[in-house]
Amino acid sequence: MINSINQVKVPNSKQVRFVLGILGRSGYGKSTLAREIISKIHRKIIIDPKHEYHGLIVERPERLIYHVKVSGFSRRMNIVYRPHNEIDFEVGLSVMQKVQCYTLIAEEADKICDPHQINPAFKQITAWGRHDAQSMIWIARSPFEVNPRLREQADVIVSFRQDDLNAVRYMNSRGFDRDVSTLDKFEYATWGEVDVIKKLIGKAETGAKNTDKDP
Ligand SMILES: Nc1ncnc2c1ncn2[C@@H]1O[C@H](COP(=O)(O)OP(=O)(O)O)[C@@H](O)[C@H]1O
Numbered sequence: 001m002i003n004s005i006n007q008v009k010v011p012n013s014k015q016v017r018f019v020l021g022i023l024g025r026s027g028y029g030k031s032t033l034a035r036e037i038i039s040k041i042h043r044k045i046i047i048d049p050k051h052e053y054h055g056l057i058v059e060r061p062e063r064l065i066y067h068v069k070v071s072g073f074s075r076r077m078n079i080v081y082r083p084h085n086e087i088d089f090e091v092g093l094s095v096m097q098k099v100q101c102y103t104l105i106a107e108e109a110d111k112i113c114d115p116h117q118i119n120p121a122f123k124q125i126t127a128w129g130r131h132d133a134q135s136m137i138w139i140a141r142s143p144f145e146v147n148p149r150l151r152e153q154a155d156v157i158v159s160f161r162q163d164d165l166n167a168v169r170y171m172n173s174r175g176f177d178r179d180v181s182t183l184d185k186f187e188y189a190t191w192g193e194v195d196v197i198k199k200l201i202g203k204a205e206t207g208a209k210n211t212d213k214d215p
């Protein structure tokens, strides 16, 4: 049934597709920035474990299939996925892998992957999603909480303040445009192809143009 999902829309090659990571301490502004960005883009599926997003709340993978396939995934739709258990969570991800032309927002990305393991569908979207016109925004506290693949595949990473010494050292050595240990609340540093999402974060001019593979 899941494999029968049709193409929702032919990918538009002119659209900018990206993987954006958002990192930083709790309470420093990650989700607020994510909400600001997603308010400017169409067709979203948000994995929302903390129940903090508005939109069409979907709790079961069958309903997810219905909304992306049967009823039509319109431009204005914010699908907010809140599965009740691990199985629904994993089935939901395999559904999302087959949807084209949308942005996946993964809150608490460390719950989907850890440094040693990554859900196969999630990995696929991260690495190959651009070919299906899928973009992704993943959100986590520390760079070391998520699988290295997420960092490797990110076009841009935004980081709010980090206090863990290893994380600070690592990120500063990778060329973020500001020292992540000195950021005030709601301030962030950037790394990567900031121009790609210039419109989305409006901070491109100060972004570092670092092309290292693993930020
Ligand atoms: N740029 C900002 N200016 C003022 N308040 C903000 C800003 N960003 C976030 N906040 C507030 O700070 C609190 C924590 O923000 P949130 O985005 O939930 O943080 P995080 O997702 O990193 O835990 C929220 O109450 C939010 O309204």
Ligand SMILES: [Mg+2]
Residues within 6 Å of the ligand: 030, 031, 032
């Ligand atoms: Mg948050």
